[in-house]
Amino acid sequence: MLKPIVTGVDGTQEGAWAGAVAHRLAERIGTQCIIVHAVREVILPPAGAPGLSDEAGIRSSVLQAAHREILEQLRGNVPEASLGSVEVRMGRPARVIQELVAERDAGLVVLGGKHHHVLGRWLGGSTVLHLVRLADVPVLVTTPTAAQIERALVAVDLSEAAKETIAAAERFAALVGAELRFVHVVEEIPFAPEVPSAPSSEELFRAAKAALETDIWPAIGTRDAERVIRRGSVRAVIDRETAEWNAQLVVVGSHGKGWIDRMLLGSVTEGLIRHLPASLLVIPMARSRR
Numbered sequence: 165m166l167k168p169i170v171t172g173v174d175g176t177q178e179g180a181w182a183g184a185v186a187h188r189l190a191e192r193i194g195t196q197c198i199i200v201h202a203v204r205e206v207i208l209p210p211a212g213a214p215g216l217s218d219e220a221g222i223r224s225s226v227l228q229a230a231h232r233e234i235l236e237q238l239r240g241n242v243p244e245a246s247l248g249s250v251e252v253r254m255g256r257p258a259r260v261i262q263e264l265v266a267e268r269d270a271g272l273v274v275l276g277g278k279h280h281h282v283l284g285r286w287l288g289g290s291t292v293l294h295l296v297r298l299a300d301v302p303v304l305v306t307t308p309t310a311a312q313i314e315r316a317l318v319a320v321d322l323s324e325a326a327k328e329t330i331a332a333a334e335r336f337a338a339l340v341g342a343e344l345r346f347v348h349v350v351e352e353i354p355f356a357p358e359v360p361s362a363p364s365s366e367e368l369f370r371a372a373k374a375a376l377e378t379d380i381w382p383a384i385g386t387r388d389a390e391r392v393i394r395r396g397s398v399r400a401v402i403d404r405e406t407a408e409w410n411a412q413l414v415v416v417g418s419h420g421k422g423w424i425d426r427m428l429l430g431s432v433t434e435g436l437i438r439h440l441p442a443s444l445l446v447i448p449m450a451r452s453r454r
Contacts, residue, residue: 167271178276
């Protein structure tokens with residue numbers, strides 16, 4: 165049997181979609197779907213404070229109430245028989261999910277996608293962004309289009325990590341029966357007067373095409389998969405290709421950049437998570453190369 169799928173639910177409609185998608189995917193590929201809901205830690209007064217007689221009992225009551233609420237939210241989205249295995253744990257959602265992935269040796273995490281403004285990301289972040297930074301397994305961020313994945317657009321760069329993205333995308337596409345299109349985007353180098361020898365856009369394009377033909381395209385094992393090269397902004401090209409090709413899934417690799425890079429410069433992956441053009445599958449780079 166394949167490794168289990170862990171899905172985190174949070175009482176929102178997006179969480180319910182994620183639970184439904186994860187359950188259908190687990191049924192299709194013949195594996196277990198583990199549903200988990202995280203409750204924030206209860207901050208209690210110091211031991212011996214007036215009115216605090218049973219700390220463990222208070223925590224238990226909070227977990228039980230959260231469990232009842234999450235079951236009501238999931239009814240109608242996942243089969244009734246699966247509700248008995250829903251887990252509710254206390255802690256930060258990303259950490260709770262990460263711990264459960266390790267305990268159950270899961271192979272995929274499924275979460276519901278939401279939109280977050282920049283200030284919210286900097287101050288508090290989101291479970292999806294935090295988990296993508298932490299996870300050693302692929303993370304599927306769902307939208308309503310994830311109900312049926314027939315076309316998957318895979319964005320690849322010229323790094324060695326692109327081969328991991330390709331291999332994972334092909335495995336996932338084989339499981340769900342999706343058609344694949346691989347796209348590489350050549351971005352122009354911004355004009356800088358102090359660098360007079362900067363390569364032209366045509367030189368960049370030719371170099372990228374040669375590198376793809378030599379190092380990246382040969383890693384693709386799917387015979388009928390399309391391979392395309394585009395010019396422009398990576399985000400804009402992915403958005404356009406997703407819409408024009410009617411892809412229900414975008415696959416990208418996560419390079420594990422430091423938090424300072426992400427706060428100051430952002431990243432393609434974080435931009436896609438914020439403004440999902442379709443469901444998004446994020447493939448982590450092997451920890452040995454982070």
